[in-house]
Amino acid sequence: MIPTNEKNAADARPLSRLATFWFAVGAGLSVANVYFAQPLLDAIANELGIGRASVGIVVTVTQIGYAAGLLLLVPLGDLTNRRRLATGMMLLSAVGLLAAGAAPNAAVLLAGMAAVGLLAVVVQVLVAYAADLAGPADRGRTVGLVTGGVVTGILLARAAAGLLSDLAGWRAVYYASSMLTAVTACVLYRTMPARDRAKPRRSYPALLRSVLVLFAEEPVLRVRAVLCLLIFAAFSILWTSLVLPLSAPPHSLSETAIGAFGLAGAAGALAAARAGRLADRGYARHTTGAALALLLAAWLPIGMADRSLWALAAGIVVLDLAVQAVHVTNQSVILDVRPDARSRMTAGYMIFYSIGSAAGSIASTAVFARAGWSGVCLLGASVSAAALLFWWVNRRR
Numbered sequence: 001m002i003p004t005n006e007k008n009a010a011d012a013r014p015l016s017r018l019a020t021f022w023f024a025v026g027a028g029l030s031v032a033n034v035y036f037a038q039p040l041l042d043a044i045a046n047e048l049g050i051g052r053a054s055v056g057i058v059v060t061v062t063q064i065g066y067a068a069g070l071l072l073l074v075p076l077g078d079l080t081n082r083r084r085l086a087t088g089m090m091l092l093s094a095v096g097l098l099a100a101g102a103a104p105n106a107a108v109l110l111a112g113m114a115a116v117g118l119l120a121v122v123v124q125v126l127v128a129y130a131a132d133l134a135g136p137a138d139r140g141r142t143v144g145l146v147t148g149g150v151v152t153g154i155l156l157a158r159a160a161a162g163l164l165s166d167l168a169g170w171r172a173v174y175y176a177s178s179m180l181t182a183v184t185a186c187v188l189y190r191t192m193p194a195r196d197r198a199k200p201r202r203s204y205p206a207l208l209r210s211v212l213v214l215f216a217e218e219p220v221l222r223v224r225a226v227l228c229l230l231i232f233a234a235f236s237i238l239w240t241s242l243v244l245p246l247s248a249p250p251h252s253l254s255e256t257a258i259g260a261f262g263l264a265g266a267a268g269a270l271a272a273a274r275a276g277r278l279a280d281r282g283y284a285r286h287t288t289g290a291a292l293a294l295l296l297a298a299w300l301p302i303g304m305a306d307r308s309l310w311a312l313a314a315g316i317v318v319l320d321l322a323v324q325a326v327h328v329t330n331q332s333v334i335l336d337v338r339p340d341a342r343s344r345m346t347a348g349y350m351i352f353y354s355i356g357s358a359a360g361s362i363a364s365t366a367v368f369a370r371a372g373w374s375g376v377c378l379l380g381a382s383v384s385a386a387a388l389l390f391w392w393v394n395r396r397r
Contacts, residue, residue, distance in 0.1 A: 018191065019133075019191060019192060019193060020130065020142060020145055020146065022187065022188055022191040022192070023126050023129070023130045023146045023149070023188075023192070024145055024146050024148060024149025024150075024152075025149060025184060025188075026086070026090065026122070026123075026126055026149075026184055026185075026188045027122075027123040027126045027127065027146050027147075027149045027150045027153065028149035028150055028151075028152050028153025028154075028156075029153055029177075029180060029181060029184050030090065030093065030120050030122050030123045030126075030153070030181070031120060031123045031150045031153045031154055031157075032153035032154065032156065032157035032160075032177070033093065033097060033116050033120050033157075033177055033181065034062050034063070034066060034116065034117060034120045034157075035153075035154050035157040035158060035161075035239075036157050036158075036160075036161040036173050036174070036177065037058050037059055037062065037113065037161075038059060038157075038158060038161075038239050038240060038242075038243065039158045039161050039162040039165070039243055039258045040161055040162075040165055040170040040173065041055045041056070041058060041059075041240075041243050041244075042055075042243055042244075042247050043165060043169075043170045044058060044109070044170055047170070048103075048105060048106045048109060049106065050106055055365065056240050056241075056361045056362050056364060056365035056366070057110070057362065058109070058110065058113060059236070059240050059357075059358075059361040060358045060361050060362045061110045061113050061114050061117070062113045062114065062116060062117035062120075063117060063236075063354045063357045063358035063361065064114065064117065064354070064358055065113070065114035065115065065116065065117025065118040065120075066117040066118065066120055066121060066353075066354045066357075067117075067351055067354030067355060067358070068117075068118055069117065069118040069119060069120065069121035070121050070124065070347045070350045070351045070353075070354060071208065071211070071347060071351060072118075072208070073085075073089065073118070073119075073121055073125075074121050074124045074125060074128075074343055074344075074346060074347035074350070075207050075208060075210075075211055075343055075344045075347050076125075076204075076207070076343070077124075077125045077128050077129065077342075077343030077346075078207065078340070078341060078342070078343040078344050079202065079204070079207050082125055082128070082129040082132075082343075083129075083189065083192045083193075085122075085125055086122050086125045086126055086129070086188065086192070087185045087186075087188055087189040087192075089119045089121075089122040089125070090119070090122055090181055090182070090184065090185035090188070091181075091182060091185045092115075092119050093115075093116060093119035093120065093122065093181050094178045094179070094181040094182040094185070095115075095178075096112055096113075096115035096116045096118075096119060097112070097116055097174045097175075097177050097178035097181060098174070098175065098178040099111070099112035099115065100112030100113055100115075100116060100174045101171045101172070101173070101174030101175045101178065102171070112174075121347075121350070123150060124343075124346045124347065124350050125343065126146060127143060127146055127147065127150075127331065127335075127346060128335070128342040128343045128345075128346045129192075130142050130143065130146045131143050131331075131335045131342055132339075132342055133193060139332065139335065139336065140277060140278075140279040140328075140332040141277050143328060143331050143332050143335060144274065144275060144277065144328045144332070147324065147327065147328045147331065151320070151324045155263060155320070156263075158239075158258075158261065159263050160173075161173045162257070162258050164176060207344070210341070210344055211344045211347055211348045214338065214341060214344055214345060214348055215348055218334075218337055218338065218345075220333060220334060220337055221334055221337065221345060221348060221349060223394045224330040224333060224334050224349060225348065225349050225351075225352040226352065226390060227288070227292075227326060227330060227387060227390065227391060228326075228327065228330055228349055228350070228352045228353050228356065229352040229353070229355055229356035230356060230383055230384075230386055230387035230390065231292075231295065231322075231323045231326050231327065231356070231384075231387055232323070232327075232353045232356040232357045232360065233356035233357065233359050233360035233363075233383050234295060234319070234323070234360065234380050234383045234384045234387070235319070235320075235323045235356075235357070235360065236356070236357045236358075236359075236360030236361045236364065237360040237361075237363065237364040237376060237379055237380040237383065238302065238316070238319060238364075238376075238380055240360065240361040240364045240365060241364040241365055241367075241368045241373075241376050242258070242261065243258050244365070244368050245305060245306070245368075245372075245373045246258045246261070246305075250306075251309070261312070261313065261316060274325075275287055275291070275324070275325040275326075275328040275329050275332075278329070279328070279329050279332035279333060284329050284332065284333050285395055287325060287326075287329050288325075288326055288329050288330075288391055288395075289388075289391055289392075289395065290325075291321075291322040291323075291325035291326045291329070292322065292326060292384070292387050292388040292391050293388060294318050294319075294321065294322040295318075295319060295322035295323060295326070295384045295387065295388070296381060296384040296385055296387075296388055297318065298315045298316075298318035298319035298322060298384075299315065299319075299377050299380050299381040299384060300315070301314045301315035301318070302315035302316065302319065302377055302380070303315075303373070303374065303377040303381075305373060306373060330349065331346070331349070334346070334349055360383070363379060364376055364379070367379050
């Protein structure tokens with residue numbers, strides 16, 4: 001355990017606004033690397049000869065790599081200096097992005113994307129570090145701001161990837177991101193506070209085992225992790241398959257136009273910080289329930305995509321707002337439970353994010369191939385209803 005005087009000293013020094021901003025930028029760019037592929041799936045499938053029904057494997061492999069990184073890399077934040085860990089991971093991620101952009105075939109692309117997913121978990125190192133540096137009364141707001149950077153990265157990733165792909169091809173997206181990731185790593189190293197919470201001495205295997213122990217000891221972690229799995233399964237069900245109906249008749253939209261739909265979810269980024277403030281004030285349970293109800297309701301206008309792109313855009317706004325509000329609230333709650341284990345709590349929680357995202361991605365394209373967009377929306381609504389029911393049963397925990 002961390003001595004009380006060290007814990008209080010760490011909490012007493014708030015994170016500056018400039019540092020918080022760069023935490024958010026680094027987190028946003030890192031998670032964007034995971035989502036660039038979604039509006040590019042059609043172009044990637046055509047060039048590398050991947051079937052439309054199975055092209056979702058590109059996103060799934062990235063999420064599998066992300067899950068591995070959560071288990072193997074993120075817990076290191078409770079063992080080593082987070083500043084060096086975060087910047088080192090970002091530099092290695094730049095190498096993985098370069099490999100993905102230069103891939104001559106599907107096998108090399110999937111290997112590069114697995115590496116990108118593995119190292120993109122740096123975002124969770126940054127979230128846990130920011131939470132550690134923030135004061136107790138300000139922790140939810142700080143987590144919300146950094147998570148707002150994550151949401152912005154996800155949304156801009158689709159728009160930027162679609163635009164750059166139209167101008168210079170899908171490979172240019174990964175070349176550009178490789179350069180930006182390397183530059184951001186250098187800026188972060190100079191901007192991030194050098195201080196870090198004192199770390200207890202333990203072996204790496206013992207550190208990994210302790211993640212499982214935390215699940216056994218903390219019921220809040222278990223409940224919030226299952227909610228995370230369900231909401232991000234719904235999130236991936238929408239975003240992985242959205243490119244397929246929009247690129248086909250009657251819409252036949254360009255990659256730039258498809259990517260621009262990511263901007264429709266900008267309200268999610270705005271909601272993220274607000275949800276953190278509500279958690280700071282003790283309204284985490286109410287915020288979660290309201291957001292899950294919105295998540296279920298969002299599938300009605302999303303299901304009208306064939307008839308109205310405006311209805312689709314409205315549904316996307318509501319869905320992204322709901323998912324990110326639950327996500328920020330989840331993180332705010334679990335990061336307050338065990339201050340000495342924030343990286344491991346984050347790792348355990350986010351493993352369920354990867355499981356949900358990967359399952360949603362592969363299920364979405366498979367269902368679209370068999371039942372079209374209506375089948376995808378029915379699947380998304382069913383998962384969202386399951387999340388709302390699970391919250392209701394466990395709401396007092």
